[in-house]
């Protein structure tokens with residue numbers, strides 16, 4: 001352990017040295033949005049494509065891969081992040097043929113006309129289905145090998161974790177590490193795989209949830225407002241943090257450094273702030289704070305400033321989620337609304353997402369007559 005730590009500090013010093021030499025990068029994080037077809041069955045997939053075009057968003061993460069939704073994105077130039085459900089992990093881990101079978105349904109009929117860029121094998125599996133933990137990396141490898149069998153080399157394969165479930169001691173960021181139970185058996189082999197295949201580490205990062213769990217955190221720092229906070233100065237790295245999002249990203253980088261893999265790209269597979277909650281204790285789940293968080297987040301990502309430990313910042317960020325989902329069954333659980341659109345497809349916030357990615361001109365060429373018609377109906381009917 002102490003050897004790993006000294007490696008970590010060496011690499012930290014090296015990274016800081018290089019950061020001080022290099023000019024600030026101007027590349028910025030791509031901003032995307034998440035969407036669940038299962039939770040929005042009443043909406044035709046073409047309307048989803050149109051809604052995303054209207055918002056000038058260029059990347060979509062599908063929380064459940066539905067071939068009909070993927071089909072709606074062919075020829076759109078919107079990049080797609082697909083998710084393989086946790087329940088398929090054991091089958092796919094057991095036999096590569098099963099990975100091929102999934103790809104034949106969800107990828108082969110559409111690729112490359114649909115710009116599928118990444119496949120996450122499972123979502124938050126260590127928390128949701130810990131019994132499959134040891135099967136995760138074998139399943140990821142089988143999907144990777146099956147893509148190779150198909151001659152597809154541009155889709156990367158990874159898996160998604162949740163910050164609060166895998167990172168311990170987020171403060172100060174330089175002290176963060178992965179929980180022991182997951183570190184050596186799952187995370188380390190995963191990081192090795194990501195390094196070998198040039199893939200990214202996918203993490204759900206919710207300052208809102210960390211703020212709720214930790215009464216010491218002032219709301220200001222979670223909402224990108226300058227605010228005094230006991231932990232905003234990281235004495236080990238000499239960095240002062242101005243927002244919780246950067247602290248969480250740098251905590252992930254520090255945790256990866258403990259495992260010897262601090263330079264793997266990070267994609268924020270989910271982030272957001274709820275505009276309402278059914279719980280009377282969640283007064284901070286309100287539309288004003290949600291707009292403040294999302295606006296500041298988008299501004300921060302567009303600024304290209306990165307985080308103190310990583311000047312290029314995160315590679316992509318997906319906002320959770322496109323629509324408020326209407327919960328169908330009566331439930332005692334707290335219901336939160338996270339959508340950037342209301343279920344009737346009108347905008348909840350006035351946020352300009354464009355310029356957040358390298359938007360091509362012909363992306364605006366919103367295809368065929370039906371596309372143009374839908375744009376008129378949906379963009380101008382508000």
Ligand SMILES: *[C@@H]1O[C@H](CO)[C@@H](O)[C@H](O)[C@H]1NC(C)=O
Nearest residue numbers: 093094095096097098099101
């Ligand atoms: C994987 O599945 C294929 C087809 O179902 C079968 O032919 C093959 O023997 C299986 N391989 C293993 C290692 O179970």
Ligand SMILES: *[C@@H]1O[C@H](CO)[C@@H](O)[C@H](O)[C@H]1NC(C)=O
Nearest residue numbers: 153154194195196197198199
């Ligand atoms: C990863 O990227 C490096 C440098 O860009 C390249 O040389 C290597 O072939 C890539 N590896 C894979 C598996 O794509």
Ligand SMILES: *[C@@H]1O[C@H](CO)[C@@H](O)[C@H](O)[C@H]1NC(C)=O
Nearest residue numbers: 342343344345346347381382
């Ligand atoms: C859409 O729904 C929102 C929230 O329920 C409402 O405020 C808005 O007026 C609706 N817009 C239209 C065009 O129906």
Ligand SMILES: *[C@@H]1O[C@H](CO)[C@@H](O)[C@H](O)[C@H]1NC(C)=O
Nearest residue numbers: 054055056351352353354364
């Ligand atoms: C989307 O981009 C176009 C072209 O850059 C711009 O005219 C439009 O205002 C943008 N829409 C939004 C909602 O920002």
Ligand SMILES: *[C@@H]1O[C@H](CO)[C@@H](O)[C@H](O)[C@H]1NC(C)=O
Nearest residue numbers: 056302351352353354355356
């Ligand atoms: C949105 O931002 C882009 C680039 O940052 C800018 O070109 C565009 O004019 C903005 N659109 C609106 C409607 O403000």
Ligand SMILES: *[C@@H]1O[C@H](CO)[C@@H](O)[C@H](O)[C@H]1NC(C)=O
Nearest residue numbers: 058077358359360361362363
């Ligand atoms: C598609 O998007 C990519 C980046 O997202 C951009 O570089 C490219 O120019 C776009 N192509 C078209 C045809 O719009």
